[in-house]
Amino acid sequence: MNKVAIVTGATGQDGSYLSELLLEEGYTVIALRRRSSSEKGLERIQHLLNNDNFKLVEADITDSGCVNNLIQEYKPSEIYNLAAQSHVGTSFKQPSYTSQVNLQGPINFLEAIRLLSPSTKFYQASTSEMFGKNYEQMGDTKYQRETTAFVPQSPYAVAKLAAHEMVRIYRDSYGLFACCGILFNHESERRGENFVTRKITKWIGNFQNWLNSNNLDIRYVSANSESILFVSGVQESFPKLRLGNLDAHRDWGHAQDYVEAMYMMLQQDSPEDYVIATSETHSVREFLTEAFNEIGITNFEPYVVIDPEFYRPCEVDWLLGHTGKARDQLGWRPKVSFQELVQRMVRSDIDASRKEKLERSSIQELEETS
Ligand code: NAP
Ligand code: G4F
Numbered sequence: 479m480n481k482v483a484i485v486t487g488a489t490g491q492d493g494s495y496l497s498e499l500l501l502e503e504g505y506t507v508i509a510l511r512r513r514s515s516s517e518k519g520l521e522r523i524q525h526l527l528n529n530d531n532f533k534l535v536e537a538d539i540t541d542s543g544c545v546n547n548l549i550q551e552y553k554p555s556e557i558y559n560l561a562a563q564s565h566v567g568t569s570f571k572q573p574s575y576t577s578q579v580n581l582q583g584p585i586n587f588l589e590a591i592r593l594l595s596p597s598t599k600f601y602q603a604s605t606s607e608m609f610g611k612n613y614e615q616m617g618d619t620k621y622q623r624e625t626t627a628f629v630p631q632s633p634y635a636v637a638k639l640a641a642h643e644m645v646r647i648y649r650d651s652y653g654l655f656a657c658c659g660i661l662f663n664h665e666s667e668r669r670g671e672n673f674v675t676r677k678i679t680k681w682i683g684n685f686q687n688w689l690n691s692n693n694l695d696i697r698y699v700s701a702n703s704e705s706i707l708f709v710s711g712v713q714e715s716f717p718k719l720r721l722g723n724l725d726a727h728r729d730w731g732h733a734q735d736y737v738e739a740m741y742m743m744l745q746q747d748s749p750e751d752y753v754i755a756t757s758e759t760h761s762v763r764e765f766l767t768e769a770f771n772e773i774g775i776t777n778f779e780p781y782v783v784i785d786p787e788f789y790r791p792c793e794v795d796w797l798l799g800h801t802g803k804a805r806d807q808l809g810w811r812p813k814v815s816f817q818e819l820v821q822r823m824v825r826s827d828i829d830a831s832r833k834e835k836l837e838r839s840s841i842q843e844l845e846e847t848s
Pocket of ligand 1 (some may be wrong): 490539
């Protein structure tokens with residue numbers, strides 16, 4: 479009999495990679511998906527839908543009755559709670575909703591496990607955002623580790639921190655195998671398009687294809703002071719990339735490496751929380767430089783507009799994870815470097831943009847001939 483794992487947020491970036499990993503490990507995966515009015519939103523798991531061990535189940539984690547029924551029905555060995563309103567900027571505009579999903583959701587699972595299936599192991603997706611403005615310092619190095627105090631700076635981080643503490647309380651009070659991965663930023667070709675890394679690489683993908691399809695050489699492209707790039711002689715323009723704060727530093731890794739750490743945490747003898755990170759930090763500005771370099775542009779500034787709309791009321795300036803505990807106890811190490819991460823994301827978005835354009839033109843051709 480296969481082990482059964484429930485993955486919440488299976489349609490998201492991490493959920494899709496984790497589902498792949500668990501299937502490889504021989505699990506039956508109960509992949510939760512909230513109701514949607516369309517079939518869109520399954521892109522990241524499309525390739526898993528025909529796998530007999532992958533079962534897509536409609537569920538909303540804010541509904542305790544629904545969560546209870548799931549636990550009752552599947553009695554899973556492991557639950558990975560990845561579902562969340564995961565955008566920090568959005569949490570300032572939708573604080574109550576963010577709290578419902580990011581705090582009430584985990585509570586629903588902890589209660590259901592406690593009452594109905596106490597041997598089920600539970601993973602909660604905690605976050606480096608919980609550290610907020612706080613860090614420790616050794617020499618010139620500023621970093622965060624498991625024991626660094628949390629000083630959250632957004633409704634998102636507050637809800638995640640409350641859930642983090644709730645996991646500790648259920649672990650200590652009821653002896654549940656419940657633990658949290660304090661994951662620093664992790665990105666990928668599947669990252670949501672409104673996070674800064676993917677926003678940048680998607681723009682670059684579309685821009686490179688715009689240049690290609692108009693036979694334009696980057697050396698002859700110029701920009702005006704507004705938001706458009708002009709090309710003299712060709713009546714074409716392309717909107718500039720609009721971003722907020724470029725000075726924030728993030729410790730960016732690849733999501734595929736990070737889901738391995740989640741799995742490893744639930745295979746330990748006892749439940750503990752771990753910081754998962756690369757231990758290298760870069761500013762948004764450095765990410766931009768690296769990404770534009772991929773298409774031969776050494777100075778991104780003419781292509782970017784700083785737009786106050788993308789600034790946050792409160793910012794987290796510096797994240798750099800100290801991963802001694804995960805390295806020593808789990809034997810976990812990241813494999814994908816910052817440079818490789820950026821390269822993979824840019825190349826994937828150039829490819830996706832080219833395919834999208836080809837699809838659009840063949841549909842247009844079909845419409846014209848029919
Ligand atoms: P993501 O791509 O935004 O995925 C979030 C998932 O949650 C989606 O599948 C979404 O469904 C689902 N969801 C949202 N509300 C739900 C609800 N009420 N009921 C059921 N499902 C719901 O996020 P991610 O980057 O994979 O991150 C996974 C988890 O790790 C999140 O909890 C996030 O907060 C946390 N985290 C992420 C990072 C990071 O850098 N990526 C770092 C630390 C912690 P739809 O597809 O329908 O939207
Ligand atoms: O890509 P971001 O939106 O990620 P953020 O806020 O660090 O949150 C992500 O990582 C957390 C882990 O630390 C997760 F818990 C969370 O779920 C999410 O996955 O923003 C990164 C930085 C910020 O400082 C932001 O102010 O980029 C800055 N930024 C600058 N311009 C922008 C933009 N962020 C976004 N999303 N969009 C911009 O245009």
